[in-house]
Amino acid sequence: MTLERFLILGAILFGIGLYGVLSKKHAIAVLMSLEIMFNGVNVTAVALSRYTVPYTVPDTFEAASRFLLTGHVFTVFIITVAAAEVALGLAIIIAIYRTRQSVLITDAKELSR
Amino acid sequence: MNYADIILIAPEISMALLASIIIIVDLFSSNKKLLAPLSLIGLLAPLCFCIMVRDNPSIGFNGTVKVDDFSVFFKYVIILATGLVILSSTTYAKRFDKHQGEYYSLILLSATGMMLLTSAIELITIYIALELTALPTAALAAFIREKKSAESGVKFLILSAVSSAVLLYGMVLIYGFTGTTYLSEIGTVIANHLSTSGQVTDNGILLFSVILITAGFGFKISAVPFQMWAPDVYEGAPTPITGFLSVASKAAGFAIILRILYTVFENETLSSDWASMMAVLSAISMSVGNLIAIKQNNIKRMLAYSTIAQAGYIMVGLAAMAGNTTLNTSGPVGILVYLAGYTFTNLAAFAVITAVSEDSGDDSIDSFAGLIKKSPTLAVIMTVSMISLIGIPPTIGFMAKIYLFGAAVETNLTWLAIVGVVNSVVSAYYYLRIVKTMFIDSPDETHKIHPSLGVLSASVIAISGTVFFGFFPKPIIELARDAINTLIG
Numbered sequence: 001m002t003l004e005r006f007l008i009l010g011a012i013l014f015g016i017g018l019y020g021v022l023s024k025k026h027a028i029a030v031l032m033s034l035e036i037m038f039n040g041v042n043v044t045a046v047a048l049s050r051y052t053v054p055y056t057v058p059d060t061f062e063a064a065s066r067f068l069l070t071g072h073v074f075t076v077f078i079i080t081v082a083a084a085e086v087a088l089g090l091a092i093i094i095a096i097y098r099t100r101q102s103v104l105i106t107d108a109k110e111l112s113r
Numbered sequence: 114m115n116y117a118d119i120i121l122i123a124p125e126i127s128m129a130l131l132a133s134i135i136i137i138v139d140l141f142s143s144n145k146k147l148l149a150p151l152s153l154i155g156l157l158a159p160l161c162f163c164i165m166v167r168d169n170p171s172i173g174f175n176g177t178v179k180v181d182d183f184s185v186f187f188k189y190v191i192i193l194a195t196g197l198v199i200l201s202s203t204t205y206a207k208r209f210d211k212h213q214g215e216y217y218s219l220i221l222l223s224a225t226g227m228m229l230l231t232s233a234i235e236l237i238t239i240y241i242a243l244e245l246t247a248l249p250t251a252a253l254a255a256f257i258r259e260k261k262s263a264e265s266g267v268k269f270l271i272l273s274a275v276s277s278a279v280l281l282y283g284m285v286l287i288y289g290f291t292g293t294t295y296l297s298e299i300g301t302v303i304a305n306h307l308s309t310s311g312q313v314t315d316n317g318i319l320l321f322s323v324i325l326i327t328a329g330f331g332f333k334i335s336a337v338p339f340q341m342w343a344p345d346v347y348e349g350a351p352t353p354i355t356g357f358l359s360v361a362s363k364a365a366g367f368a369i370i371l372r373i374l375y376t377v378f379e380n381e382t383l384s385s386d387w388a389s390m391m392a393v394l395s396a397i398s399m400s401v402g403n404l405i406a407i408k409q410n411n412i413k414r415m416l417a418y419s420t421i422a423q424a425g426y427i428m429v430g431l432a433a434m435a436g437n438t439t440l441n442t443s444g445p446v447g448i449l450v451y452l453a454g455y456t457f458t459n460l461a462a463f464a465v466i467t468a469v470s471e472d473s474g475d476d477s478i479d480s481f482a483g484l485i486k487k488s489p490t491l492a493v494i495m496t497v498s499m500i501s502l503i504g505i506p507p508t509i510g511f512m513a514k515i516y517l518f519g520a521a522v523e524t525n526l527t528w529l530a531i532v533g534v535v536n537s538v539v540s541a542y543y544y545l546r547i548v549k550t551m552f553i554d555s556p557d558e559t560h561k562i563h564p565s566l567g568v569l570s571a572s573v574i575a576i577s578g579t580v581f582f583g584f585f586p587k588p589i590i591e592l593a594r595d596a597i598n599t600l601i602g
Contacts, residue, residue: 048289111345
């Protein structure tokens with residue numbers, strides 16, 4: 001497996017997610033598409049972390065750990081924050097459902113006049 | 114992590130603690146009137162810590178957080194904006210009944226994120242701070258239990274998540290290109306790389322990630338073409354929150370853009386590329402914002418488009434920073450002065466809007482008719498803030514615009530300065546329309562508006578800042594100069 005394949009996989013996931021966010025009518029589906037976008041980024045980050053050699057290879061363990069796991073750490077943070085984002089998104093979608101009995105994005109057009 | 118590190122982010126820690134204290138007090142006390150004064154007094158703690166850490170600038174937390182004059186300048190602006198927003202929310206928040214504690218603490222949490230964002234010098238830290246800024250504001254935008262507010266909340270959340278994903282993609286590519294997430298090291302690697310290969314266009318990935326990062330941050334500062342969310346979110350969100358969004362999150366966004374552009378992409382071959390990109394985006398933002406604002410009838414929506422135009426003016430400073438071979442400082446100094454002045458001016462306007470919409474129950478421009486008879490104080494404050502937004506002396510808006518457009522002329526961007534001036538003239542039309550409505554149009558019925566103490570003091574403080582620094586801009590300009598000097602180093 002080469003780095004390119006992972007990067008292409010990441011880019012495809014990102015593109016699918018972006019298309020979903022722009023085209024889906026159901027709010028939950030939009031949130032799912034957002035997850036796909038973030039996962040495209042995650043795949044890219046982990047692949048780059050595995051394949052990228054830092055420009056200077058550090059000799060001590062402390063210095064090395066600063067570089068070598070950065071992509072993984074990045075991914076863990078992205079997953080965590082995306083979870084918080086979706087939780088808040090679901091809460092707001094429930095608030096929308098209570099006011100207008102529908103979770104379709106196309107019905108939320110009170111403001112676009 | 115040690116004691117010195119803790120001191121370094123003491124302003125953020127005290128801000129987050131304050132938010133927790135507000136929630137706990139809210140939990141155990143039935144007297145909700147306490148919350149606003151408590152958070153205002155509590156804001157003194159982060160302010161004092163800011164003054165304290167300013168004396169010994171340093172880097173901490175394994176090189177992820179940097180406190181210097183630059184970040185402290187923005188922290189002052191953010192604390193000021195937070196204070197004014199809380200002050201003007203005092204009566205508005207009563208409609209949230211038992212949820213007032215959450216309202217204030219979400220404001221404070223968002224401010225924590227913004228303050229952290231101004232100090233962050235590492236990509237992961239920047240991302241976390243950015244999300245800490247955005248998520249509480251999404252919750253705040255959806256805070257009123259009605260259709261418009263919930264809709265504005267979900268729009269803000271989804272669009273901000275998309276922009277974060279785009280930004281992250283850019284950050285990850287930069288990380289893959291350089292092998293590090295520390296801004297200073299990224300800058301070194303890019304500089305080394307460019308000195309050997311010379312051209313940026315050979316490295317599509319570098320330019321691509323610069324574009325992705327610009328797109329991600331362009332959303333945060335609501336620059337065209339990433340501005341679609343602003344009008345809807347501004348209209349639906351609670352009025353003080355609209356003011357908070359338009360001022361504080363914009364300041365934080367510009368802080369991090371300045372820091373990234375200056376410490377990472379300051380290289381000559383790169384800077385000429387992004388400077389011309391900024392110049393075009395700036396011209397489009399000004400024109401689109403001002404032209405669409407003209408036909409708006411909802412005052413919050415109108416000010417949303419005005420915000421887009423203001424972002425365009427501020428971006429003149431970004432475009433002007435790199436026109437010459439040596440980095441030009443008057444552009445960035447202008448940005449800082451403009452943001453400080455904009456905080457005073459816009460929050461005065463939003464305090465008045467809060468008071469008026471409280472009275473009339475809607476946000477249409479017509480509800481301002483005959484305000485001079487209903488409440489002369491509010492009408493005068495609104496007029497002065499409109500004058501400052503246009504950029505007419507003797508207000509801070511004028512001084513800041515002189516600085517920005519002057520910087521554009523210095524860096525051979527005269528065309529951009531001309532576009533800016535023409536746009537200021539166009540914007541005078543819709544700003545003065547509000548003044549005309551207040552002074553000439555006759556209202557349906559005349560009764561006195563008695564704004565509450567909180568709103569009144571917020572608007573008076575903000576407007577006195579606007580006028581005072583219009584006459585004596587020197588303190589702000591000097592603070593901004595120090596800040597930019599430490600940034601460039």
